[in-house]
Amino acid sequence: MKIAARLRRALPALLLLFTLLLAAPPRANAADLADLHGIRLLSFDPGQILSIGNQTPSKCSLYALRYARTILDGAACSGAGMWSNGAVWSAAGYSGFAGDLETCLDKLYAELAAGRPVIVHLQNTTVSGVSKHVNRTSTEEYHLTDAGWEVVNYPHISTSDTYGHWVCVVGFDPAADPEALSESDFFALDPARVSADGALALTRLLDGTLWTDNSPLKVAG
Structure with missing residues (x-):
């Protein structure tokens, strides 16, 4: 009887602890960084990223967040609880x-x-350089093949000075000088084009595009 009474008294505290554990944001974790066909890239399963696929309209922030958590957790992230008229960064530990x-x-x-x-x-x-749409600019995409990266120029739709665009940066050029970095040293999973006809696609950032005046980075931890 005494044991049962103690359990009843302890139950509210245990329930509170369980609730707090469920509500806690994911831990940052970390991925290995290694060379993949000439790009220093965080290790991840391309199939998991491709299973998430390209973004649905206006949800680039959510998809970038899903890619990031997938890389950190080693499992495809559903994005549950991470959207409320915009990405809920804290729900994913960012x-x-x-x-x-x-x-x-x-x-x-x-x-x-x-x-x-x-x-x-x-x-x-x-x-620049693309005639079929007045709001397009050409950038380098790197498509993963069995033989390595196939580099293509693809006309991405330009962002506006009102909304911008979110991407998940996952690697950099091994030749990048840490003392003199530029945006084009980095490679991203772009929610608009992580899948190019079923192949994993990385996008090389364009210089002059990081929006320093408007929440430029979201970081884990």
Whole structure:
């Protein structure tokens, strides 16, 4: 009887502890960083990213967050509880980081070196070289094949100075100088194009696109 009474008294505290554990954001974890066909890339299962696929309209932030958690957790992230008219960063263990361009690029490099993907806010109002859409700009995509990366130029729709676009940065050029970084040193999973006809696609960032004035980085931890 005494044991039963003690259990009844302890039950509310146990329920509270269980609730807090469920509500706690995911741990940051970390992925290995290794060379993959000439790109220093966080280790992840391409099939898991492809199973999430390209974004649905207006949900680039959610998809970038899902890719990041998939890499950190080693399992495809459903995104449950991570959207409320915009990505709920804290629900996935991410928070904001801001600074000037040099500070942001240094942070981006350090986070990748520590095994953590970074979600980056891009702004690009430059249009060049593509005639079929007035709001397009061409950038390099890297499609993963059995023989390595196939590099293609693909016309991405430019972002506006109102909404921007979120991508998940997962690697960098091994030749990048940590003392003189630029946006084009980095490679991202772009929610608009992680799947190119079924192949995993990385997008090389364009210089002059990191939106330093508007929540430029989301980092784990």
